[in-house]
Amino acid sequence: MKLLKHTTEHIQEVVTDPCGDIKTKFKRLAIPIGSLGRLEELATVYISIRGSVNCTIKHKTIFTMAGDHGVAEEGVSAFPQQVTRQMVQNFMDAGAAINVLARHVGAKVVVVDCGVATHLNKNQFSNQCQEQDLRIKKVGLGTKNITIGPAMSRDEAIQALEVGIELVEEELKNGLDIVGTGDMGIANTTPSSAILAVLGKLDVETVTGRGTGLDEEALQRKIRIIKKAIDINQPDPHDPIDVLAKVGGYEIGGIAGLCLGAARHRIPIVLDGFISTAGALIAHAIEPKVKGHLIASHISAEKGHKLMLKLLDKIPLLDLNLRLGEGTGAALGINLIEASIKLLNEMATFQEAGVSEPNRE
Known part of the structure; x- marks a missing residue:
């Protein structure tokens, strides 16, 4: 709790282009x-968070947070639970798709075991590539x-939140x-839908989609199960940690912690889809100043995602009918943000290009 408290106390409000x-x-x-439309907006948001008009983007990290869910035994997913462990191997x-897109945008992938239902260690993965890193931060063997x-x-x-901060x-x-x-x-769209509903x-009918x-x-x-x-648990909508504990997930808590930890250091957070935004909702409920540090990469095909983004007052960059997760949408969003910063830093001015400036009234 000490780390969480210290982090939230040091998150500052983002002021857009203050000077x-x-x-x-x-x-x-x-x-x-x-x-340049929204590319100008993106550059403005990124620089406002970072606090320097001359900042660049060199170090890009996508955190793929993994965890299992006990509610999977209720048949709320089209896939068996062991797929979580198998996808960590992938x-x-x-x-995986996130590996391909991360390579494309020059980002590092950090895979995090927040609560996979089996014990993992780095020695199990004999085919590790330099672009990937596995962190064992297990809170429990699935919720x-x-x-x-x-x-x-x-x-x-609280431990799950502090995993993200760490x-x-x-x-x-x-x-x-x-x-x-x-x-x-x-099965993580089930707790995410529950978090949104609360x-x-x-x-529940309004927020629940078809998942996989x-x-x-x-x-x-699935709707009956969420209800x-x-x-049964009566999560308190005024206590986001209670909501996370009652109906959430270890990886969702970890994502919320990522949002809090990055905001504390004025680092922009590019959200992926439905599950990532559920984590952002928890983080925002804990400390509303997080909102200014969040960038919505895309709108998911998952039914409730549009409602999540509305609650956070975020307009997504892309609408590609994605519903994969893994950080795939975030990778594409990072690519656009980096492009916007390069345009601002590398384009010629009117004077440098020898181009006449517009007439002034």
Whole structure:
């Protein structure tokens, strides 16, 4: 709890372009004002968070947080629980979608065992690539079944949050200019939907989607299960740690901690999809000043994601019908943000290019 308290106490409000330096720099470039659209907005957001108009993006890390969920035994996913462990192997073998996209944008992937239901260690993964790193930060061997009782204890919820904070602190030693969030956990759209329903005070039917591809009968069962979990556990919407403990997940708590830890050091956080944004909702409920550090990479095909982004007042950069997770959307978002910073730093000014400036009224 001490680390969590220290972190939240040192998160500062983000003020957009407080001295007007970013706007002035864009006005000098040999382009019509505002012609780069949301790329100008992206550069402005990134620089406002970092606090320097001359900042660059060199060190990019995507954290893929893995954890299992006891509610999987209720049949809320189209895939068996062992897929979480198998996908961690795939991440470490550099064969997953996030590995491909991270290589494409020049980002490092850190795979984190927050609560996979089997014991993992680095020696199990013989085909490790330099682009991947495995961190064992296990809070427990998967959460408990939320239709029976709380997913975890309050102490475990705090531990999960502090896992995310610790990851940021560790990665700062290697250099860290931007953070991407990702997830892996069979059945994790179920706790994410529950978190959204509770914190957003929304109907379960409104927030619950098909996850990995449920048919209509399975979807209705999932809705009933989420309602049951909320009724049994009675999570307090005014206490985000209670919500995380009652109906959340270890990797969701870890993502929330990433958001808090990065915000404490004025590092922009690029959110992936539904599960990552559930973590961001928890972080925002703990400390609202986190919001200014968040960038929504895309809008997921998962039904409730649009509602999550509305609660955070975020407009996504992309709409590609993605619903994979892993950090794939975050990787694409990082690519756009880096492009926006390069445009601001590398384009010629009117004077340098020998181009006439626009007429002034």
